[in-house]
Amino acid sequence: MNLKLLTLQGLCCTTAHSDSGNECINANAKYCGECIQAGAKCGWCKDPNFLKQGETVSTRCDELQSLIKRGCAEAEIENPHGTHKIIKDKPVTNRSKGAEKLKPEDITQIQPQKLSLTLRSGEPQSFNLKFKRAEDYPIDLYYLMDLSYSMKDDLENVKNLGTSLRVEMSKITSDFRIGFGSFVEKTVMPYISTTPAKLLNPCTGDQNCTSPFSYKNVLKLTEDGKKFNTLVGQQHISGNLDSPEGGFDAIMQVAVCGEQIGWRNVTRLLVFSTDAGFHFAGDGKLGGIVLPNDGKCHLENNVYTMSHYYDYPSIAHLVQKLSDNNIQTIFAVTEEFQPVYQELKNLIPKSAVGTLSANSSNVINLIIDAYNSLSSEVILENSKLPEGVTIAYTSHCKNGVVSEGENGRKCSNISIGDEVMFSISVTSKGCPKQGKPETIKIKPLGFTEEVEITLNFICECECHKEGVKNSPKCHFGNGTYECGACKCNEGRVGRKCECSSNDVATEDMDRTCRKDNGTDICSNNGDCVCGTCECKKRDNPEERYSGPYCECDNFNCDRSGNKLCGGHGRCECRVCICDPMWTGSACDCSLDNSTCMATNKQICNGRGTCECGICKCTNPKFQGPTCETCPTCPGVCVEHKECVQCRAFGTGEKKDTCEQDCSYFHLIKVKDRDKLPQPNDASYPLMHCKERDTNDCWFYYTYAVNNNTEKEVHVVETQDCPAGPDIIPIVAGVVAGIVLIGLALLLIWKLLMIIHDRREFAKFEKEKMNAKWDTGENPIYKSAVTTVVNPKYEGK
Numbered sequence: 066m067n068l069k070l071l072t073l074q075g076l077c078c079t080t081a082h083s084d085s086g087n088e089c090i091n092a093n094a095k096y097c098g099e100c101i102q103a104g105a106k107c108g109w110c111k112d113p114n115f116l117k118q119g120e121t122v123s124t125r126c127d128e129l130q131s132l133i134k135r136g137c138a139e140a141e142i143e144n145p146h147g148t149h150k151i152i153k154d155k156p157v158t159n160r161s162k163g164a165e166k167l168k169p170e171d172i173t174q175i176q177p178q179k180l181s182l183t184l185r186s187g188e189p190q191s192f193n194l195k196f197k198r199a200e201d202y203p204i205d206l207y208y209l210m211d212l213s214y215s216m217k218d219d220l221e222n223v224k225n226l227g228t229s230l231r232v233e234m235s236k237i238t239s240d241f242r243i244g245f246g247s248f249v250e251k252t253v254m255p256y257i258s259t260t261p262a263k264l265l266n267p268c269t270g271d272q273n274c275t276s277p278f279s280y281k282n283v284l285k286l287t288e289d290g291k292k293f294n295t296l297v298g299q300q301h302i303s304g305n306l307d308s309p310e311g312g313f314d315a316i317m318q319v320a321v322c323g324e325q326i327g328w329r330n331v332t333r334l335l336v337f338s339t340d341a342g343f344h345f346a347g348d349g350k351l352g353g354i355v356l357p358n359d360g361k362c363h364l365e366n367n368v369y370t371m372s373h374y375y376d377y378p379s380i381a382h383l384v385q386k387l388s389d390n391n392i393q394t395i396f397a398v399t400e401e402f403q404p405v406y407q408e409l410k411n412l413i414p415k416s417a418v419g420t421l422s423a424n425s426s427n428v429i430n431l432i433i434d435a436y437n438s439l440s441s442e443v444i445l446e447n448s449k450l451p452e453g454v455t456i457a458y459t460s461h462c463k464n465g466v467v468s469e470g471e472n473g474r475k476c477s478n479i480s481i482g483d484e485v486m487f488s489i490s491v492t493s494k495g496c497p498k499q500g501k502p503e504t505i506k507i508k509p510l511g512f513t514e515e516v517e518i519t520l521n522f523i524c525e526c527e528c529h530k531e532g533v534k535n536s537p538k539c540h541f542g543n544g545t546y547e548c549g550a551c552k553c554n555e556g557r558v559g560r561k562c563e564c565s566s567n568d569v570a571t572e573d574m575d576r577t578c579r580k581d582n583g584t585d586i587c588s589n590n591g592d593c594v595c596g597t598c599e600c601k602k603r604d605n606p607e608e609r610y611s612g613p614y615c616e617c618d619n620f621n622c623d624r625s626g627n628k629l630c631g632g633h634g635r636c637e638c639r640v641c642i643c644d645p646m647w648t649g650s651a652c653d654c655s656l657d658n659s660t661c662m663a664t665n666k667q668i669c670n671g672r673g674t675c676e677c678g679i680c681k682c683t684n685p686k687f688q689g690p691t692c693e694t695c696p697t698c699p700g701v702c703v704e705h706k707e708c709v710q711c712r713a714f715g716t717g718e719k720k721d722t723c724e725q726d727c728s729y730f731h732l733i734k735v736k737d738r739d740k741l742p743q744p745n746d747a748s749y750p751l752m753h754c755k756e757r758d759t760n761d762c763w764f765y766y767t768y769a770v771n772n773n774t775e776k777e778v779h780v781v782e783t784q785d786c787p788a789g790p791d792i793i794p795i796v797a798g799v800v801a802g803i804v805l806i807g808l809a810l811l812l813i814w815k816l817l818m819i820i821h822d823r824r825e826f827a828k829f830e831k832e833k834m835n836a837k838w839d840t841g842e843n844p845i846y847k848s849a850v851t852t853v854v855n856p857k858y859e860g861k
Contacts, residue, residue: 087127087128087131087606088103088104088106088107089103089104089106089107089108089126089127089128089606090123090124090126090127090602090606091103092104092107092123092126093123093602094107094109094123094125094126095122095123095552096122096547096548096550096552097109097111097125097126097143097525097526097528097529097547097548097550098496098524098525098526098529099126100125100126100143100526101143101144101145101185101186101523101526102186102495102496102524103126103186103187104186104187105185105186105187105188106128106129106187107126107127107128107144108126108127108128108129108132108142108143108144109125109126109142109143109144109526109548110125110127110132110135110137110141110142110143110549111125111141111142111143111526111528111548111549111550112137112138112141112549113549113550115135115136115137115141115549116560117611118611118612118613119587119591119598119599119600119610119611119612119613119614119615119617120599120600120609120611121560121599121600121602122550122551122560123602124602124609125548125549125550127606128606129142129144131606131607141549143526143527143528143548145185145523145526145527146185146188147182147183147184147185147188147190147523148182148183148190149180149181149182149183149190149191149192150180150181150182150183151177151179151180151192152177152179152180152181153177153178153179153180154176154177154178155173155176155177155178156173156176157173157174157175157176157195157196157197157199157484158171158172158173158174158197158199159197160199160200160201166239166240169203169240169329169330169331169513170330172199172202173199173514174196174197174198174199174202174509174512174514175194175195175196175197175508175509175512175514175515175516176194176195176197177192177194177516178514178515178516178517179516179517179518179519180192180516180517180518180519181518181519181521182491182518182519182520182521183521183522183523184454184491184492184493184520184521184522184523185493185523186493186494186495186496186523187492187493187494188492189457189490189491189492190490190491190492191488191489191490191491192488192489193486193487193488193489194445194486194487194488194489194507194516195484195485195486195487196443196476196484196485196486196487196509197482197483197484197485198440198443198479198480198481198482198483199481200481200482201238201239201240202238202240202331202332203238203240203241203242203329203331203332204234204237204238204240204241204242204331204332204334204436205242205243205244205286205327205328205329205331205332205333205334206230206234206241206242206243206244206286206334206335206336206432207243207244207245207246207286207319207326207333207334207335207336208223208226208243208244208245208246208336208338209245209246209247209248209312209315209316209319209335209336209337209338210223210245210246210247210248210338210339211247211248211249211310211312211338211339211340211341212247212248212249212275212300212301212302212303213249213250213302213303213304213305213310213341214267214268214272214274214302214303214304215340215341216302216338216339216340217302219338219340219421220297220300220302222426222428223297223338223428224294224297224298225294226243226293226294226297226428226429227243227289227290227291227292227293227294227297228290228291228293228294229429230243230290230429230432231243231290233429233433234433237433237436240331241288242286242287242288242327242329243284243286243287243290243293244282244284244285244286244287244293244326244327245283245284245293245296245297246280246281246282246283246284246315246319246326247278247280247281247283247300247315248278248279248280248281248310248311248312248314248315249277249278249279249303249304249305249310249311250277250279250305250307250310250311251279251311251314251344251349251352251354251372251373252277252278252279252372252373253352253353253354253372253373254352255306255307255351255352256305256306256307256311256344256351256352257277257304257305257306258306264276264277267303267304267305268302268303268304272302273301274301274302274303274304275300275301275302275303276303277303277304277305278303278368278369279311279314279315279368279369279372280311280314280315280318280368280369280372281367281368281369282318282319282322282325282326282364282367282368283296283297283300283367284296284297285325285326285327286326286327286328286329287327308341308342309341309342309343309344309348310339310341310342310343310344311343311344311372311377312337312339312343313343313344313345313377313378313383314358314369314372314377314378315369316335316337316378316383316387316394317358317360317378317382317383317386318362318363318364318369319335319392320335320383320386320387320389320390320392321360321361321362321386321390322362322364323390325362325364325367328390328392330513331513332393332440332511332512333390333391333392333393333511333513334392334393334394334395334432334436334439335387335392335393335394335395336395336397336428336432337394337395337396337397337398338397338398338421338428339397339398339399339402340398340399340401340402340421341402342402342405343409344377345377345378345379345380346358346376346377346378346379346380346382347376347377348376348377349375349376349377350376352373354373354374354375354376355376356374356375356376357375357376358375358376358377358378358379358382359375360378360382360385360386363375380409380412380413383413384412384413384414387413387416388414388415388446388510391508391510391511391512391513392511393415393416393417393439393510393511394413394415394416394417395416395417395418395419395431395432395435395436395439396409396410396416396417396418396419397419397421397428397431397432397435398418398419398420398421399420399421400420403418403420406418414444414446414510415439415442415444415510415511416439417435417438417439418435419431419432419434419435439511440479441477441478441479441480442475442476442477442478442479443475443476443479443485443509443510443512444474444475444509444510444511445458445474445475445487445507445508445509445510446474446507446508446509446510447505447506447507448505448506448507449505450505451497451503451505451520452497452498453493453494453495453496453497454491454492454493454494454503454505454520455491455492455493455494456489456490456491456492456505457469457473457489457490457492458470458473458474458487458488458489458490459473459487459488459489459490460472460473460474460475460476460485460486460487461485461486461487461488462476462477462478462479462485463476463478463479463483463485473487474487489507491518491520493520493522496522496523496524497522500522500524502519502520502521502522503519503520503522504517504518504519504520505518505520506518526548528547528548528549529547529548531547532545532546532547532548532552533545533546533547535554536551538551538561539551539552539553539561539562540557540559540561540562540563543557543562543563544557544561544562558594558595559594559595559597560595560597560599563595564594564595564596575593577593577596577597578591578593578596578597578598578614579614580613580614580616586598587599587600587614587615588610588612588614588615588616590610590615590616590618591610591614591615598612598613598614598615600612600615601615603620605620607619607620608620611638612638616638617637617638617639618636618638618639619635619636619637619638620636621636621639622636622639622640622641622651623641623650623651624651625649625651625652625653626653629641630642630643630651630652631647631649631651631652631653632652633647633652633653633655634647634652649677653677654676654677654678655677655678656678657678658675658678660678660679660690661675661678661679661680661690661691662691663691663692663693664691664693668680669681669682669691669692670687670691670692670693671692672684672687672692673687673692680692685750686698686750688749688750688770689770694770694776696749696750696751696752696768696769696770697750697751697752698752701752701754701768702752702754702755702756702768703756705730705754705768705778706754706756707719707727708723708726708727708729708730709732709754709756709764709766709778709780710756710758710764711723711727712727712732713732713734713764713766713780713782714758714764714784716758717758729776730768730775730776730777730778731775731776731777731778732778732780733777733778733779733780734779734780734781734782735779735780735781735782736781736782736783737781737783738765738781740779740781741753741765741766741767741779741781742767742769742779747769747771748772749769749770749771749772750769750770751767751768751769752767752768752769753765753766753767754766754767754768758784760786761786761787762784762785762786762787763784763785763786764780764781764784764785765780765781765785766778766779766780766781767779767780
């Protein structure tokens with residue numbers, strides 16, 4: 066067998082302190098082993114010279130970074146880690162149906178099979194478990210049938226179940242065995258009639274029934290289907306008085322009597338067939354039976370003989386026994402009792418419910434469907450965990466489905482040959498009382514295979530092995546010197562076990578704990594133990610008292626910017642020890658003048674002095690971190706015009722890049738010009754600006770750099786724009802003008818026509834006056850009589 070040692074990568078992460086503080090310091094550990102049990106982030110400094118005066122032994126226990134920061138070398142820190150070791154890792158079986166037949170014990174469906182975890186408190190150890198549903202896996206099926214009178218017609222259909230079911234199951238496996246058992250009820254009143262006649266034949270009329278019984282194992286699991294048919298054909302119906310049956314008694318015996326039933330370490334199926342409900346724990350009191358079911362096998366000559374002595378088992382008891390014996394249950398019940406058994410199914414893992422027809426004619430299809438449903442789902446369960454140990458599952462199922470929590474225990478829709486993976490993480494909190502190795506087991510429900518995990522616990526540090534008992538370093542051998550500190554014997558106290566626990570509060574010892582013979586013991590910041598001050602701990606693990614009288618601390622120094630020692634030093638005995646290039650009582654004065662360097666490479670632009678890394682401008686016109694800003698100098702208004710315009714009004718050339726280019730000042734809007742800051746109101750120079758935009762609108766603002774070197778702009782929120790033309794008068798004027806011009810033209814035309822007519826008339830009159838003809842004779846007159854002379858007429 067090959068051994069594989071896998072070093073688990075540390076699952077480390079940085080987390081903030083919780084409200085309760087540092088778990089390492091809160092543990093108040095007196096020795097290294099106690100420290101490392103406080104949490105995965107805790108380490109123990111074993112450097113003998115690590116502790117300062119006044120610090121208790123428990124301050125050796127802290128988070129790793131804190132110990133290093135306090136001056137403990139990494140090589141001196143005890144911080145063990147857990148390991149992960151696979152002991153048995155047989156690959157899952159790959160074979161097809163019809164291949165060489167294997168013994169059940171040679172078929173592997175889970176991998177690995179055995180491993181060892183070494184656990185450090187608070188540090189998870191993880192491994193992967195592979196499951197593959199094997200092809201042609203053997204099946205044992207036990208048919209448990211209710212033989213009360215109402216199942217008479219069902220019995221006829223079950224008589225040929227052996228050969229028929231074997232034919233169907235041969236499509237799934239070549240190794241199939243079947244058995245048969247029957248049940249009725251407890252053989253006491255009021256479940257059955259105990260009159261002699263009814264004990265012989267509980268049925269009424271001329272019906273011939275067998276005597277009542279609790280449970281019979283009729284046929285041990287066998288490969289012979291014909292034998293099943295023969296023995297089942299010899300069975301007879303019995304009877305009882307009440308409706309619920311004693312099926313739970315029968316299920317318990319089938320589960321625990323493995324040898325009599327003939328169970329193998331293969332897939333175990335129990336088919337429970339009935340048309341009635343069930344009795345459970347407590348119902349036995351009706352028959353005077355009060356002893357709880359003991360969960361043991363009581364079959365004699367294949368008959369349950371203690372039904373009158375033990376009560377029915379509880380559902381929880383059945384769940385435990387079915388799980389312990391890897392039995393998957395199929396409830397084949399009539400439609401009337403479907404809801405009852407569905408609820409029961411929800412309480413029993415790896416169980417299924419099928420609807421049985423009135424005469425059980427569909428029992429074969431029911432069994433096949435239920436088996437496919439059960440075998441397509443794998444659910445992991447673990448044995449009882451030791452105190453303080455937790456386990457978490459993450460499933461990686463088909464089609465990339467990943468689940469955590471309770472759903473991380475199972476995968477569904479698994480076909481034969483499918484392979485799924487589970488990530489399992491085991492974590493221990495603290496150390497078991499005994500500290501001895503523990504064994505837990507993880508297995509898929511309904512399967513006999515399991516993973517055996519040995520848990521070893523890291524309860525002590527490595528340096529514990531080098532401890533010297535009764536060491537002279539511990540005050541004449543009053544303790545064990547280990548990991549740089551004394552672990553005192555019982556009844557001894559003190560850093561070096563120098564005192565008896567009975568003498569720790571004497572007046573003489575207290576006197577040595579008062580500074581300058583004062584009244585305060587250990588400056589009211591500690592306790593006097595063995596004449597030596599042991600300083601109190603603070604809620605904040607970063608804060609500590611120290612000194613021979615606990616008169617010093619590392620948190621009462623001057624602050625700057627709400628930071629202890631300005632964040633540029635450390636506090637020792639209430640005095641700041643500044644980092645290089647920093648000075649001052651709060652280490653807030655920088656000696657580095659690079660922050661005062663202007664763009665022209667001059668200190669404070671040649672217009673100020675550099676003090677503590679900050680420019681003090683000597684010319685009041687100049688401001689800013691390097692005295693380069695002049696709010697009142699010419700050109701300031703034009704320089705900031707576009708940015709003020711885009712931020713205040715959303716217009717201008719920079720409106721599209723306003724956020725990137727113009728976020729360098731703080732904008733404050735005011736209602737009108739009177740609200741703008743005035744030079745006399747501010748303690749710093751400011752510039753009043755009046756600018757015009759492309760729409761000829763004026764806007765007004767002030768620009769200044771305040772005392773905090775922040776650029777500040779006050780702007781009037783409304784612009785001053787020229788009034789626009791009044792449209793109505795213009796239109797009315799234009800219309801009126803057009804009308805007036807038209808009338809004028811018309812009048813002019815009329816006047817011209819009058820003048821023209823008068824001239825023509827005058828001309829006419831003049832020509833009339835100048836006429837030459839006689840007014841008595843019309844020159845154009847012609848007479849109406851025409852005289853014609855006949856030339857031949859001679860006047861005769």
